[in-house]
Amino acid sequence: MPELPEVETIRRALEPQLLGRRLAHIDVLERVHLLKNCTPEALQERLVGRRLTALGRRGKFLIFEFGPWAMVLHLRMSGRLLWTPARHTRLVLQFRDEEEQGRALYLDDARRFASLYLVRADQLDEQKPLKDLGLEPLTPAYTWAAFRRLLDSEREVKRLLLDQTRLAGLGNIYACEALFEAGVHPRKPARALSPEEARRLFEAIPRVLRRALRAGGTSFDRYRRPDGSIGRFQEEFRVYGRAGAPCPRCGAPIERITQGGRSSFFCPRCQPF
DNA sequence: ATTTCATCCTGGAGGC
DNA sequence: TGCCTCCAGGATGAAA
Numbered sequence: 001m002p003e004l005p006e007v008e009t010i011r012r013a014l015e016p017q018l019l020g021r022r023l024a025h026i027d028v029l030e031r032v033h034l035l036k037n038c039t040p041e042a043l044q045e046r047l048v049g050r051r052l053t054a055l056g057r058r059g060k061f062l063i064f065e066f067g068p069w070a071m072v073l074h075l076r077m078s079g080r081l082l083w084t085p086a087r088h089t090r091l092v093l094q095f096r097d098e099e100e101q102g103r104a105l106y107l108d109d110a111r112r113f114a115s116l117y118l119v120r121a122d123q124l125d126e127q128k129p130l131k132d133l134g135l136e137p138l139t140p141a142y143t144w145a146a147f148r149r150l151l152d153s154e155r156e157v158k159r160l161l162l163d164q165t166r167l168a169g170l171g172n173i174y175a176c177e178a179l180f181e182a183g184v185h186p187r188k189p190a191r192a193l194s195p196e197e198a199r200r201l202f203e204a205i206p207r208v209l210r211r212a213l214r215a216g217g218t219s220f221d222r223y224r225r226p227d228g229s230i231g232r233f234q235e236e237f238r239v240y241g242r243a244g245a246p247c248p249r250c251g252a253p254i255e256r257i258t259q260g261g262r263s264s265f266f267c268p269r270c271q272p273f
Numbered sequence: 274a275t276t277t278c279a280t281c282c283t284g285g286a287g288g289c
Numbered sequence: 290t291g292c293c294t295c296c297a298g299g300a301t302g303a304a305a
Contacts, residue, residue, distance in 0.1 A: 001298040033281080060299080076299050078283075088283085111282045113299065155276085164300080171298055221285090223298070240298095261278070263296085 001223050002075045004137070004169030005212035006231065007060050010081055013226050014105070015055045021095040022051050023066060024102055030090035030112060037128070038118040046118060047071060052095075059133050059168030063124065070121045072129060076113035081226050082106050090114065105226065134166040137205050147202045151190040157201070158186035159260050170205065173218055173240045176265050178204045180239045185273040186264040187257070211236065239265040 002010070026048055028040035035043070050066035057063065062081075064071040073079075080086070086108035093105045107114060119127045135146055150166050151157070160166055161175040170178070179186050181204035184197050193201065217223060217231030220241070224230060234241075238248050243256035247267035257264050 003298060006298075074299085077297065109282095110284065111297090113282070115300090159276090162299090173298060218298070221297075260276085262299090 001077050001079065001221065002060060002217070003171035003174050003212075004057075004060060005174070005209055005215075005233070006217035006223050007057055007062060007075065007169075008213060009217045009225060009231065011055055011057045011062060014081070017103075017226075018052050018055060018095060018105075020051055020053075021097055022049065023047050023093060024096040025092070025094035027092040027094075028090075029092070030109075033112040034090050034107075034109075034114055034116050036115050036117050043071070043118055058124075058130050058136070059164055060171070061130060061133075063130075065121050068121050070119050070124055072117040072119055072124070073107075074115045074129065075109070076111070076115065078111040078222055079107060079109040079114035080222060080224055082108055082224065082228065083226050084228065088112075091116070110222070132165045133168040134164060136168050137170070137209055142206065144199070144202055148198060151193060151198055153190045155190055156187050156259060157184060157190045157193060158264050160190045161205075162260070162262075167205075169209070172262055172264075173237075174205075174208055174212065176240045177238060178208045180266060180271060181208055183270050183272075185271045186259060186266050188273060239267060241265065 026044055031040055046069040047066045052064060053067055054065040060074060062073045083105060085106050088108050088110045089106045090109045091107035095103050097103055117129050124130050135142055135150060153160055158175055158179060161170050182197065182200035184193060184201050212218065212233040215231055215233035215236060216225065218233040219230035220234040239254050242254045242265060244253050247254055247270055250269045252267055252269040254265055255268050
């Protein structure tokens, strides 16, 4: 479900609530699928009693740093972090606050695809799952030179944009929307983009992500902010999920194709091959 | 070395 | 109402 704008929206909502708070309890209700490199006991031992020293994000990963140890969480398709219990609660993080009342954050994840790693905080860049992540689109590292290097591939540009080891944070929605904004056909081999197309795509990616952030992300299905409120970016979709509907720019019907088992939506007139 | 494919799992929507 | 099929914001590891 969540791509970079949704994960960053969650991060921004949680940070002021949680930074400096002490973790009182951690309950793992689903260990088999969720815990990738540790046991519930190890999680408890390393994290309980510690204060949250940082809440970060890399690509679609949320990084809860508790002093020397970090809990790295990926929500995958259906994961949500909520302040209230939900139908498919897989993990509960109980924080102590000043008044000692305590507040709990619930990981709700119907499809059980979410994943959690326990990593030493000083090893985050060297260990799974963050070590192979590619370029971050909303950071100073995202430069024209770095982006052009990334496009040096025969692969279809849409599939390249989804490869997290090349570019971190884009998912199906924002890859489709950025390609539309740039006027680039999703099937075009990355290397075959003209310099103008490459430049437009380079600029469209952060622009689309920032617009989505401003809207609080996309909630056409399950995604919610931790307080349960929804994002509004689905109201701004130009192509995603709009097969057959008129292109907002030229009126031609939006097409849907399949690439790597995933749907791509594009305007055949505005995004010529 | 790439690239495709199936798979993990559950729920919702739509067809009949 | 019930049953069936398809689809889903993601990623991985095996197979081709």
